[in-house]
Amino acid sequence: MKLGIMKANRKAQSEAITLVLVTGIIIALVGSAYMWGKPMIDKRSIVTQFASATKFMEDLNAKIVNMAGTCSFEGACEETLSLPVPGGITLDEATNSLIYTFPVTQPLILGGGEVLFNTADNNTVARYGETPGVISLRGERDGSGNYNLIFRLRYRELDSQEPWKGYKIQLVRSGQITTGASKILLSYAGPQTQQGAAYNNGDLVLSRIKVQPV
Numbered sequence: 001m002k003l004g005i006m007k008a009n010r011k012a013q014s015e016a017i018t019l020v021l022v023t024g025i026i027i028a029l030v031g032s033a034y035m036w037g038k039p040m041i042d043k044r045s046i047v048t049q050f051a052s053a054t055k056f057m058e059d060l061n062a063k064i065v066n067m068a069g070t071c072s073f074e075g076a077c078e079e080t081l082s083l084p085v086p087g088g089i090t091l092d093e094a095t096n097s098l099i100y101t102f103p104v105t106q107p108l109i110l111g112g113g114e115v116l117f118n119t120a121d122n123n124t125v126a127r128y129g130e131t132p133g134v135i136s137l138r139g140e141r142d143g144s145g146n147y148n149l150i151f152r153l154r155y156r157e158l159d160s161q162e163p164w165k166g167y168k169i170q171l172v173r174s175g176q177i178t179t180g181a182s183k184i185l186l187s188y189a190g191p192q193t194q195q196g197a198a199y200n201n202g203d204l205v206l207s208r209i210k211v212q213p214v
Contacts, residue, residue, distance in 0.1 A: 046104055046105065046106065049084075049085045049102070049104065049149075050149070052084035052085055053084060053085050053100065053102065053149065053151060054117070054137075054151075055084070056081065056083065056084045056100070057100065057117070057135050057151045057153055058117075058118070058135065059081065060081055060098065060153060060184075061118070061133040061135060061153055063079045063081065063186060064133065064153075064155075064169060064186060064209055065132060065133060065169070067079065067186060067188050067209060068132075068169045068188075068207035068209060069207070071188035073188075073190060074188060074189050074190035075187065075188065076188050077187065077188040078185065078186065078187045078188075079185075079186045079187075080183055080184070080185050080186070080214060081183060081184055081186070082182060082183045083100070083102075083181070083182055083183065083184070085102045086102060086182075087100065087101050087102025087103065087148075088100075088101050088102075088181070089101075089181060089184055089213070091171055091173050091211055092152075093171070093173065095154055096154060096155045096156075096168075096169075096170065096171055097152050097153060097154040097155070097171070098152070098153045098171065098184075098211065099150060099151070099152050099153075100150070100151040100152075100153075101148050101149070101150045101151075102148065102149060103146055103147065103148050104139075104147050104148065104149050105147070106147060113138060114136040114137065114138045114152070115136060115137045115138065116134065116135070116136050117135040117136060117137065118131055118133070118134065118135045119131050119134055121134075122134060122136070123156070124156050124157070125156060125157045125158075125159055125166075125199045126156055126157075126158055126159065127158065127159055128158045128159060128160040128161075128167065129158075130158060132155055132156060132158055132167075132168070132169055133153055133154070133155050133169070134152075134153070134154045134155075134156060135151065135152070135153050136151070136152045136154070137149065137150065137151050137152075138150050138152075155168065155169040155170070155171060156168070157198065157199055157204065159198070159199050159200050160200075160202075161200065163202065164198070164200050164201070164202035165198055165200075165202040165203050165204070165205055166197070166198025166199055166200060166202060166203070166204040166205065167204075167205050167207075168204060168205070168206055168207070169206075169207050169208075169209060170192070170206040170207065170208045170209070171208075171209055171211055172189050172208050172209065172210045172211070173210075173211065173212075174187070174189075174210035174211060174212035181213030181214065182214075183213065183214045184211060184212070184213060184214070185210075185211070185212045185213070185214045186209055186210070186211060187209070187210045187212075188207075188208075188209060188210075189208035189209060189210045190208055191205065191206065191207055191208070192205075192206040192208060193205050193206070194206065
């Protein structure tokens, strides 16, 4: 049972959720730009950056899920993606997440927590058939008083009761991910099974994906 099939029966619902959320956030960005009196070129630039970064995160997730579901042995598959907006991408191994951060010129969605893009379910374990990758967005002010948008792509375990197993995409560090990277290289690192390690006490089947800046 391949992990890439997990998203199939939720695709239409996820796309609908994404469309509504993205449209709403773009409207909010434009409104914020007007409120802060920025010139039209700046408003368009922020919306363009946001839209480009959103598409990048969706493409990144799609490539990782497809790689996990279709590749059969280590080194069989490889993909490279360029960051659409200058910033940085890091691997948070503690949360099994890729985090893409870039600066913006206005204080957008500060203090509002994370906005989910492709699912309304942010649980750490979900049923088999749900999306394995959760895309979210938040804004924050850094120590210098500048504003950043922070996209997160987190992979969670999917619980299967027939058979009693868990399935998870595991992100693996390959080299050092730094803020200077303009591209990210993905490669399939092979499968791994951990006996009795699933949430339902069955075997946990990992599809390991290496991530590396280039």
